[in-house]
Amino acid sequence: MRVAIIGQGYVGLTIAVGAAGAGHVVIGFDVNKNLVSQLNSGISHIEGVSDSKLKGFLSSDTYTGTTDASSINGCDVIVIAVPTPLTESREPDLSYVHAAVELIQNNVRGPTLIINESTSYPGTLRKEIAARITSVNHLYASSPERVDPGNTQWGTKNTPRLIGGLSPEAVSKAKEFYSSFCDTVIEVSSPEVAEAAKIFENTFRQVNIALVNEFAQIADALGISGREVLDAAATKPYGFMEFNPGPGVGGHCIPVDPTYLAYVANEVGVPATFIKRANEVNLAMPAYVVKRVIAGAGGSVKGKSVVVVGVSYKANVADTRETPAASVIDLLREAGASVTWHDPLVGSWRGESSTELGACDVAVVVTKHEVVSVADIKKSSYVFDCTGSITGADGI
Numbered sequence: 363m364r365v366a367i368i369g370q371g372y373v374g375l376t377i378a379v380g381a382a383g384a385g386h387v388v389i390g391f392d393v394n395k396n397l398v399s400q401l402n403s404g405i406s407h408i409e410g411v412s413d414s415k416l417k418g419f420l421s422s423d424t425y426t427g428t429t430d431a432s433s434i435n436g437c438d439v440i441v442i443a444v445p446t447p448l449t450e451s452r453e454p455d456l457s458y459v460h461a462a463v464e465l466i467q468n469n470v471r472g473p474t475l476i477i478n479e480s481t482s483y484p485g486t487l488r489k490e491i492a493a494r495i496t497s498v499n500h501l502y503a504s505s506p507e508r509v510d511p512g513n514t515q516w517g518t519k520n521t522p523r524l525i526g527g528l529s530p531e532a533v534s535k536a537k538e539f540y541s542s543f544c545d546t547v548i549e550v551s552s553p554e555v556a557e558a559a560k561i562f563e564n565t566f567r568q569v570n571i572a573l574v575n576e577f578a579q580i581a582d583a584l585g586i587s588g589r590e591v592l593d594a595a596a597t598k599p600y601g602f603m604e605f606n607p608g609p610g611v612g613g614h615c616i617p618v619d620p621t622y623l624a625y626v627a628n629e630v631g632v633p634a635t636f637i638k639r640a641n642e643v644n645l646a647m648p649a650y651v652v653k654r655v656i657a658g659a660g661g662s663v664k665g666k667s668v669v670v671v672g673v674s675y676k677a678n679v680a681d682t683r684e685t686p687a688a689s690v691i692d693l694l695r696e697a698g699a700s701v702t703w704h705d706p707l708v709g710s711w712r713g714e715s716s717t718e719l720g721a722c723d724v725a726v727v728v729t730k731h732e733v734v735s736v737a738d739i740k741k742s743s744y745v746f747d748c749t750g751s752i753t754g755a756d757g758i
């Protein structure tokens with residue numbers, strides 16, 4: 363099949379490579395010119411796609427990056443994989459999805475299977491995509507992406523894929539497409555079910571992370587180790603799933619997607635109280651971390667050198683979107699600390715660069731990448747660990 367993928371970020375490039383690997387001819391469309399020329403010279407920007415793999419597909423002409431909108435015409439399948447963030451007032455921002463819709467409306471002249479992989483609330487495919495494309499009678503399916511960047515065990519091939527479509531023909535063609543590079547394809551009765559399943563999965567994580575974050579604070583106040591309690595509870599072989607506390611949640615999914623569900627819940631008059639409370643708890647974690655750091659560092663960090671270790675939102679990835687490290691750093695600076703940060707995967711961020719680990723007064727470990735040495739972290743006089751990976755350190 364000839365496949366166009368709109369958006370070449372974490373999701374779009376991952377699918378592009380999956381489809382190219384199955385022998386499809388893939389056009390990776392993106393509005394970011396620098397990104398496209400980087401991809402066309404064989405440089406991948408995501409952990410799960412190696413440069414050598416990308417170069418292989420480029421040289422066999424099974425993958426081409428482009429900013430030329432007209433090249434999405436004449437494809438068998440078009441996949442939408444654009445950002446779905448929140449606005450400043452924390453409401454769903456579908457402007458990127460609408461821009462992709464406009465692109466299809468203006469450039470695609472024959473019936474095509476349009477698949478949405480961008481995460482959004484139930485009703486998006488039907489009302490925000492299909493209803494807005496009036497030029498051609500396309501087929502429409504929803505297959506929300508479940509990729510977990512950096513996860514070496516679960517990827518596009520072995521993570522089961524949900525598909526819901528606006529017609530049986532759309533479902534059947536979408537199944538044919540995904541079956542060519544995914545082991546398990548599961549049909550659900552409507553696109554709304556597929557869309558809702560994806561945001562419920564992320565809401566499940568958001569709420570459970572908030573629960574353990576709150577529990578970590580209770581355990582600390584009780585003078586017991588929250589992590590030891592959670593490990594002990596996890597010995598129960600049924601009815602329990604372990605989540606770990608941390609400095610807050612980051613990335614494109616967990617801090618954002620539940621708010622899409624809360625938005626539609628509100629529209630239909632059923633307030634999503636768990637999501638609201640979980641957001642409050644998770645967003646308050648950086649302040650809790652800084653409060654604990656100040657207490658652990660002798661009551662003040664004023665004038666002290668503090669290094670924040672790991673500024674991406676999770677271990678072994680370079681993604682800094684919505685990272686709680688930003689608030690941790692800002693709050694430490696407000697408390698008078700002289701703050702630097704160390705993250706070899708990120709390198710530069712917010713106009714600052716990663717510094718080498720040395721003998722600081724305090725090290726606050728927000729994210730622990732495998733490549734960062736514990737011995738180097740321990741050069742600091744006091745270590746506060748938000749990850750549970752540094753033996754003997756204070757932390758949550």
Ligand SMILES: NC(=O)c1ccc[n+]([C@@H]2O[C@H](COP(=O)([O-])OP(=O)(O)OC[C@H]3O[C@@H](n4cnc5c(N)ncnc54)[C@H](O)[C@@H]3O)[C@@H](O)[C@H]2O)c1
Pocket residue numbers: 368369370371372373374391392393394397443444445446458461462465479480481482506507508509510511614615
């Ligand atoms: N990152 C994840 O782990 C993950 C996992 C599952 C689902 N998702 C969802 O997938 C979607 C995409 O997320 P992502 O992480 O790939 O985002 P991303 O920011 O990594 O990539 C999005 C890409 O889309 C491009 N883009 C923006 N507007 C465009 C337009 N009008 N036309 C063409 N390209 C455009 C951007 O330049 C960018 O390269 C979101 O809805 C997200 O919630 C993300």
